[in-house]
Amino acid sequence: DGGITQSPKYLFRKEGQNVTLSCEQNLNHDAMYWYRQDPGQGLRLIYYSQIVNDFQKGDIAEGYSVSREKKESFPLTVTSAQKNPTAFYLCATTRGGANTDTQYFGPGTRLTVL
Amino acid sequence: EDQVTQSPEALRLQEGESSSLNCSYTVSGLRGLFWYRQDPGKGPEFLFTLYSAGEEKEKERLKATLTKKESFLHITAPKPEDSATYLCAVQANTGRRALTFGSGTRLQVQP
Numbered sequence: 001d002g003g004i005t006q007s008p009k010y011l012f013r014k015e016g017q018n019v020t021l022s023c024e025q026n027l028n029h030d031a032m033y034w035y036r037q038d039p040g041q042g043l044r045l046i047y048y049s050q051i052v053n054d055f056q057k058g059d060i061a062e063g064y065s066v067s068r069e070k071k072e073s074f075p076l077t078v079t080s081a082q083k084n085p086t087a088f089y090l091c092a093t094t095r096g097g098a099n100t101d102t103q104y105f106g107p108g109t110r111l112t113v114l
Numbered sequence: 115e116d117q118v119t120q121s122p123e124a125l126r127l128q129e130g131e132s133s134s135l136n137c138s139y140t141v142s143g144l145r146g147l148f149w150y151r152q153d154p155g156k157g158p159e160f161l162f163t164l165y166s167a168g169e170e171k172e173k174e175r176l177k178a179t180l181t182k183k184e185s186f187l188h189i190t191a192p193k194p195e196d197s198a199t200y201l202c203a204v205q206a207n208t209g210r211r212a213l214t215f216g217s218g219t220r221l222q223v224q225p
Binding site for chain 2: 004006031033035040041042043044045048050056058088090094101102103104105106107108110
């Protein structure tokens with residue numbers, strides 16, 4: 001069964017804790033992305049990676065960190081430095097192509113700070 | 115800075131009542147414009163990509179069109195199962211291939 005998996009579906013964090021969100025894909029896509037979605041707002045880019053062992057900051061990277069050690073995996077760590085982490089987090093991948101890069105999304109992780 | 119504005123924020127239709135959703139954009143060289151459907155608590159589902167002004171794409175009751183400044187998602191004779199949030203996004207013709215999203219239009223179709 002091919003696709004993008006994110007885990008966990010729901011995550012609760014206490015103040016001062018770091019938490020890691022998982023994103024795995026078996027689509028053999030090169031590029032992977034992390035977005036954050038707040039109620040009534042569009043998706044905002046946190047980090048992206050176009051190849052293994054390389055990643056770039058997006059528009060709202062402060063308080064987050066990532067790694068890309070394997071093509072299939074792009075975990076996101078939400079650190080205690082992130083002031084308002086409660087949100088819906090979405091991972092996406094890109095197949096790549098001649099004209100443009102359609103992004104396909106995982107099911108998301110909802111993070112709540114207690 | 116790339117920007118995407120969607121209108122209306124919310125739309126309520128009766129089943130069978132056709133309408134259009136608007137996506138206005140500014141981008142430094144358009145590489146592609148994307149439409150997604152998102153159900154509550156789920157990830158966006160890809161619908162269409164449009165590349166150049168004048169292009170149109172259709173899928174069941176949905177038809178997307180593109181001009182140099184905006185895109186429309188036309189919904190013909192909608193059904194209750196078309197109820198969702200519809201997201202528009204643009205990709206610029208730069209090295210960074212991430213998308214810039216609008217805030218979406220929440221569509222509710224009543225039987």
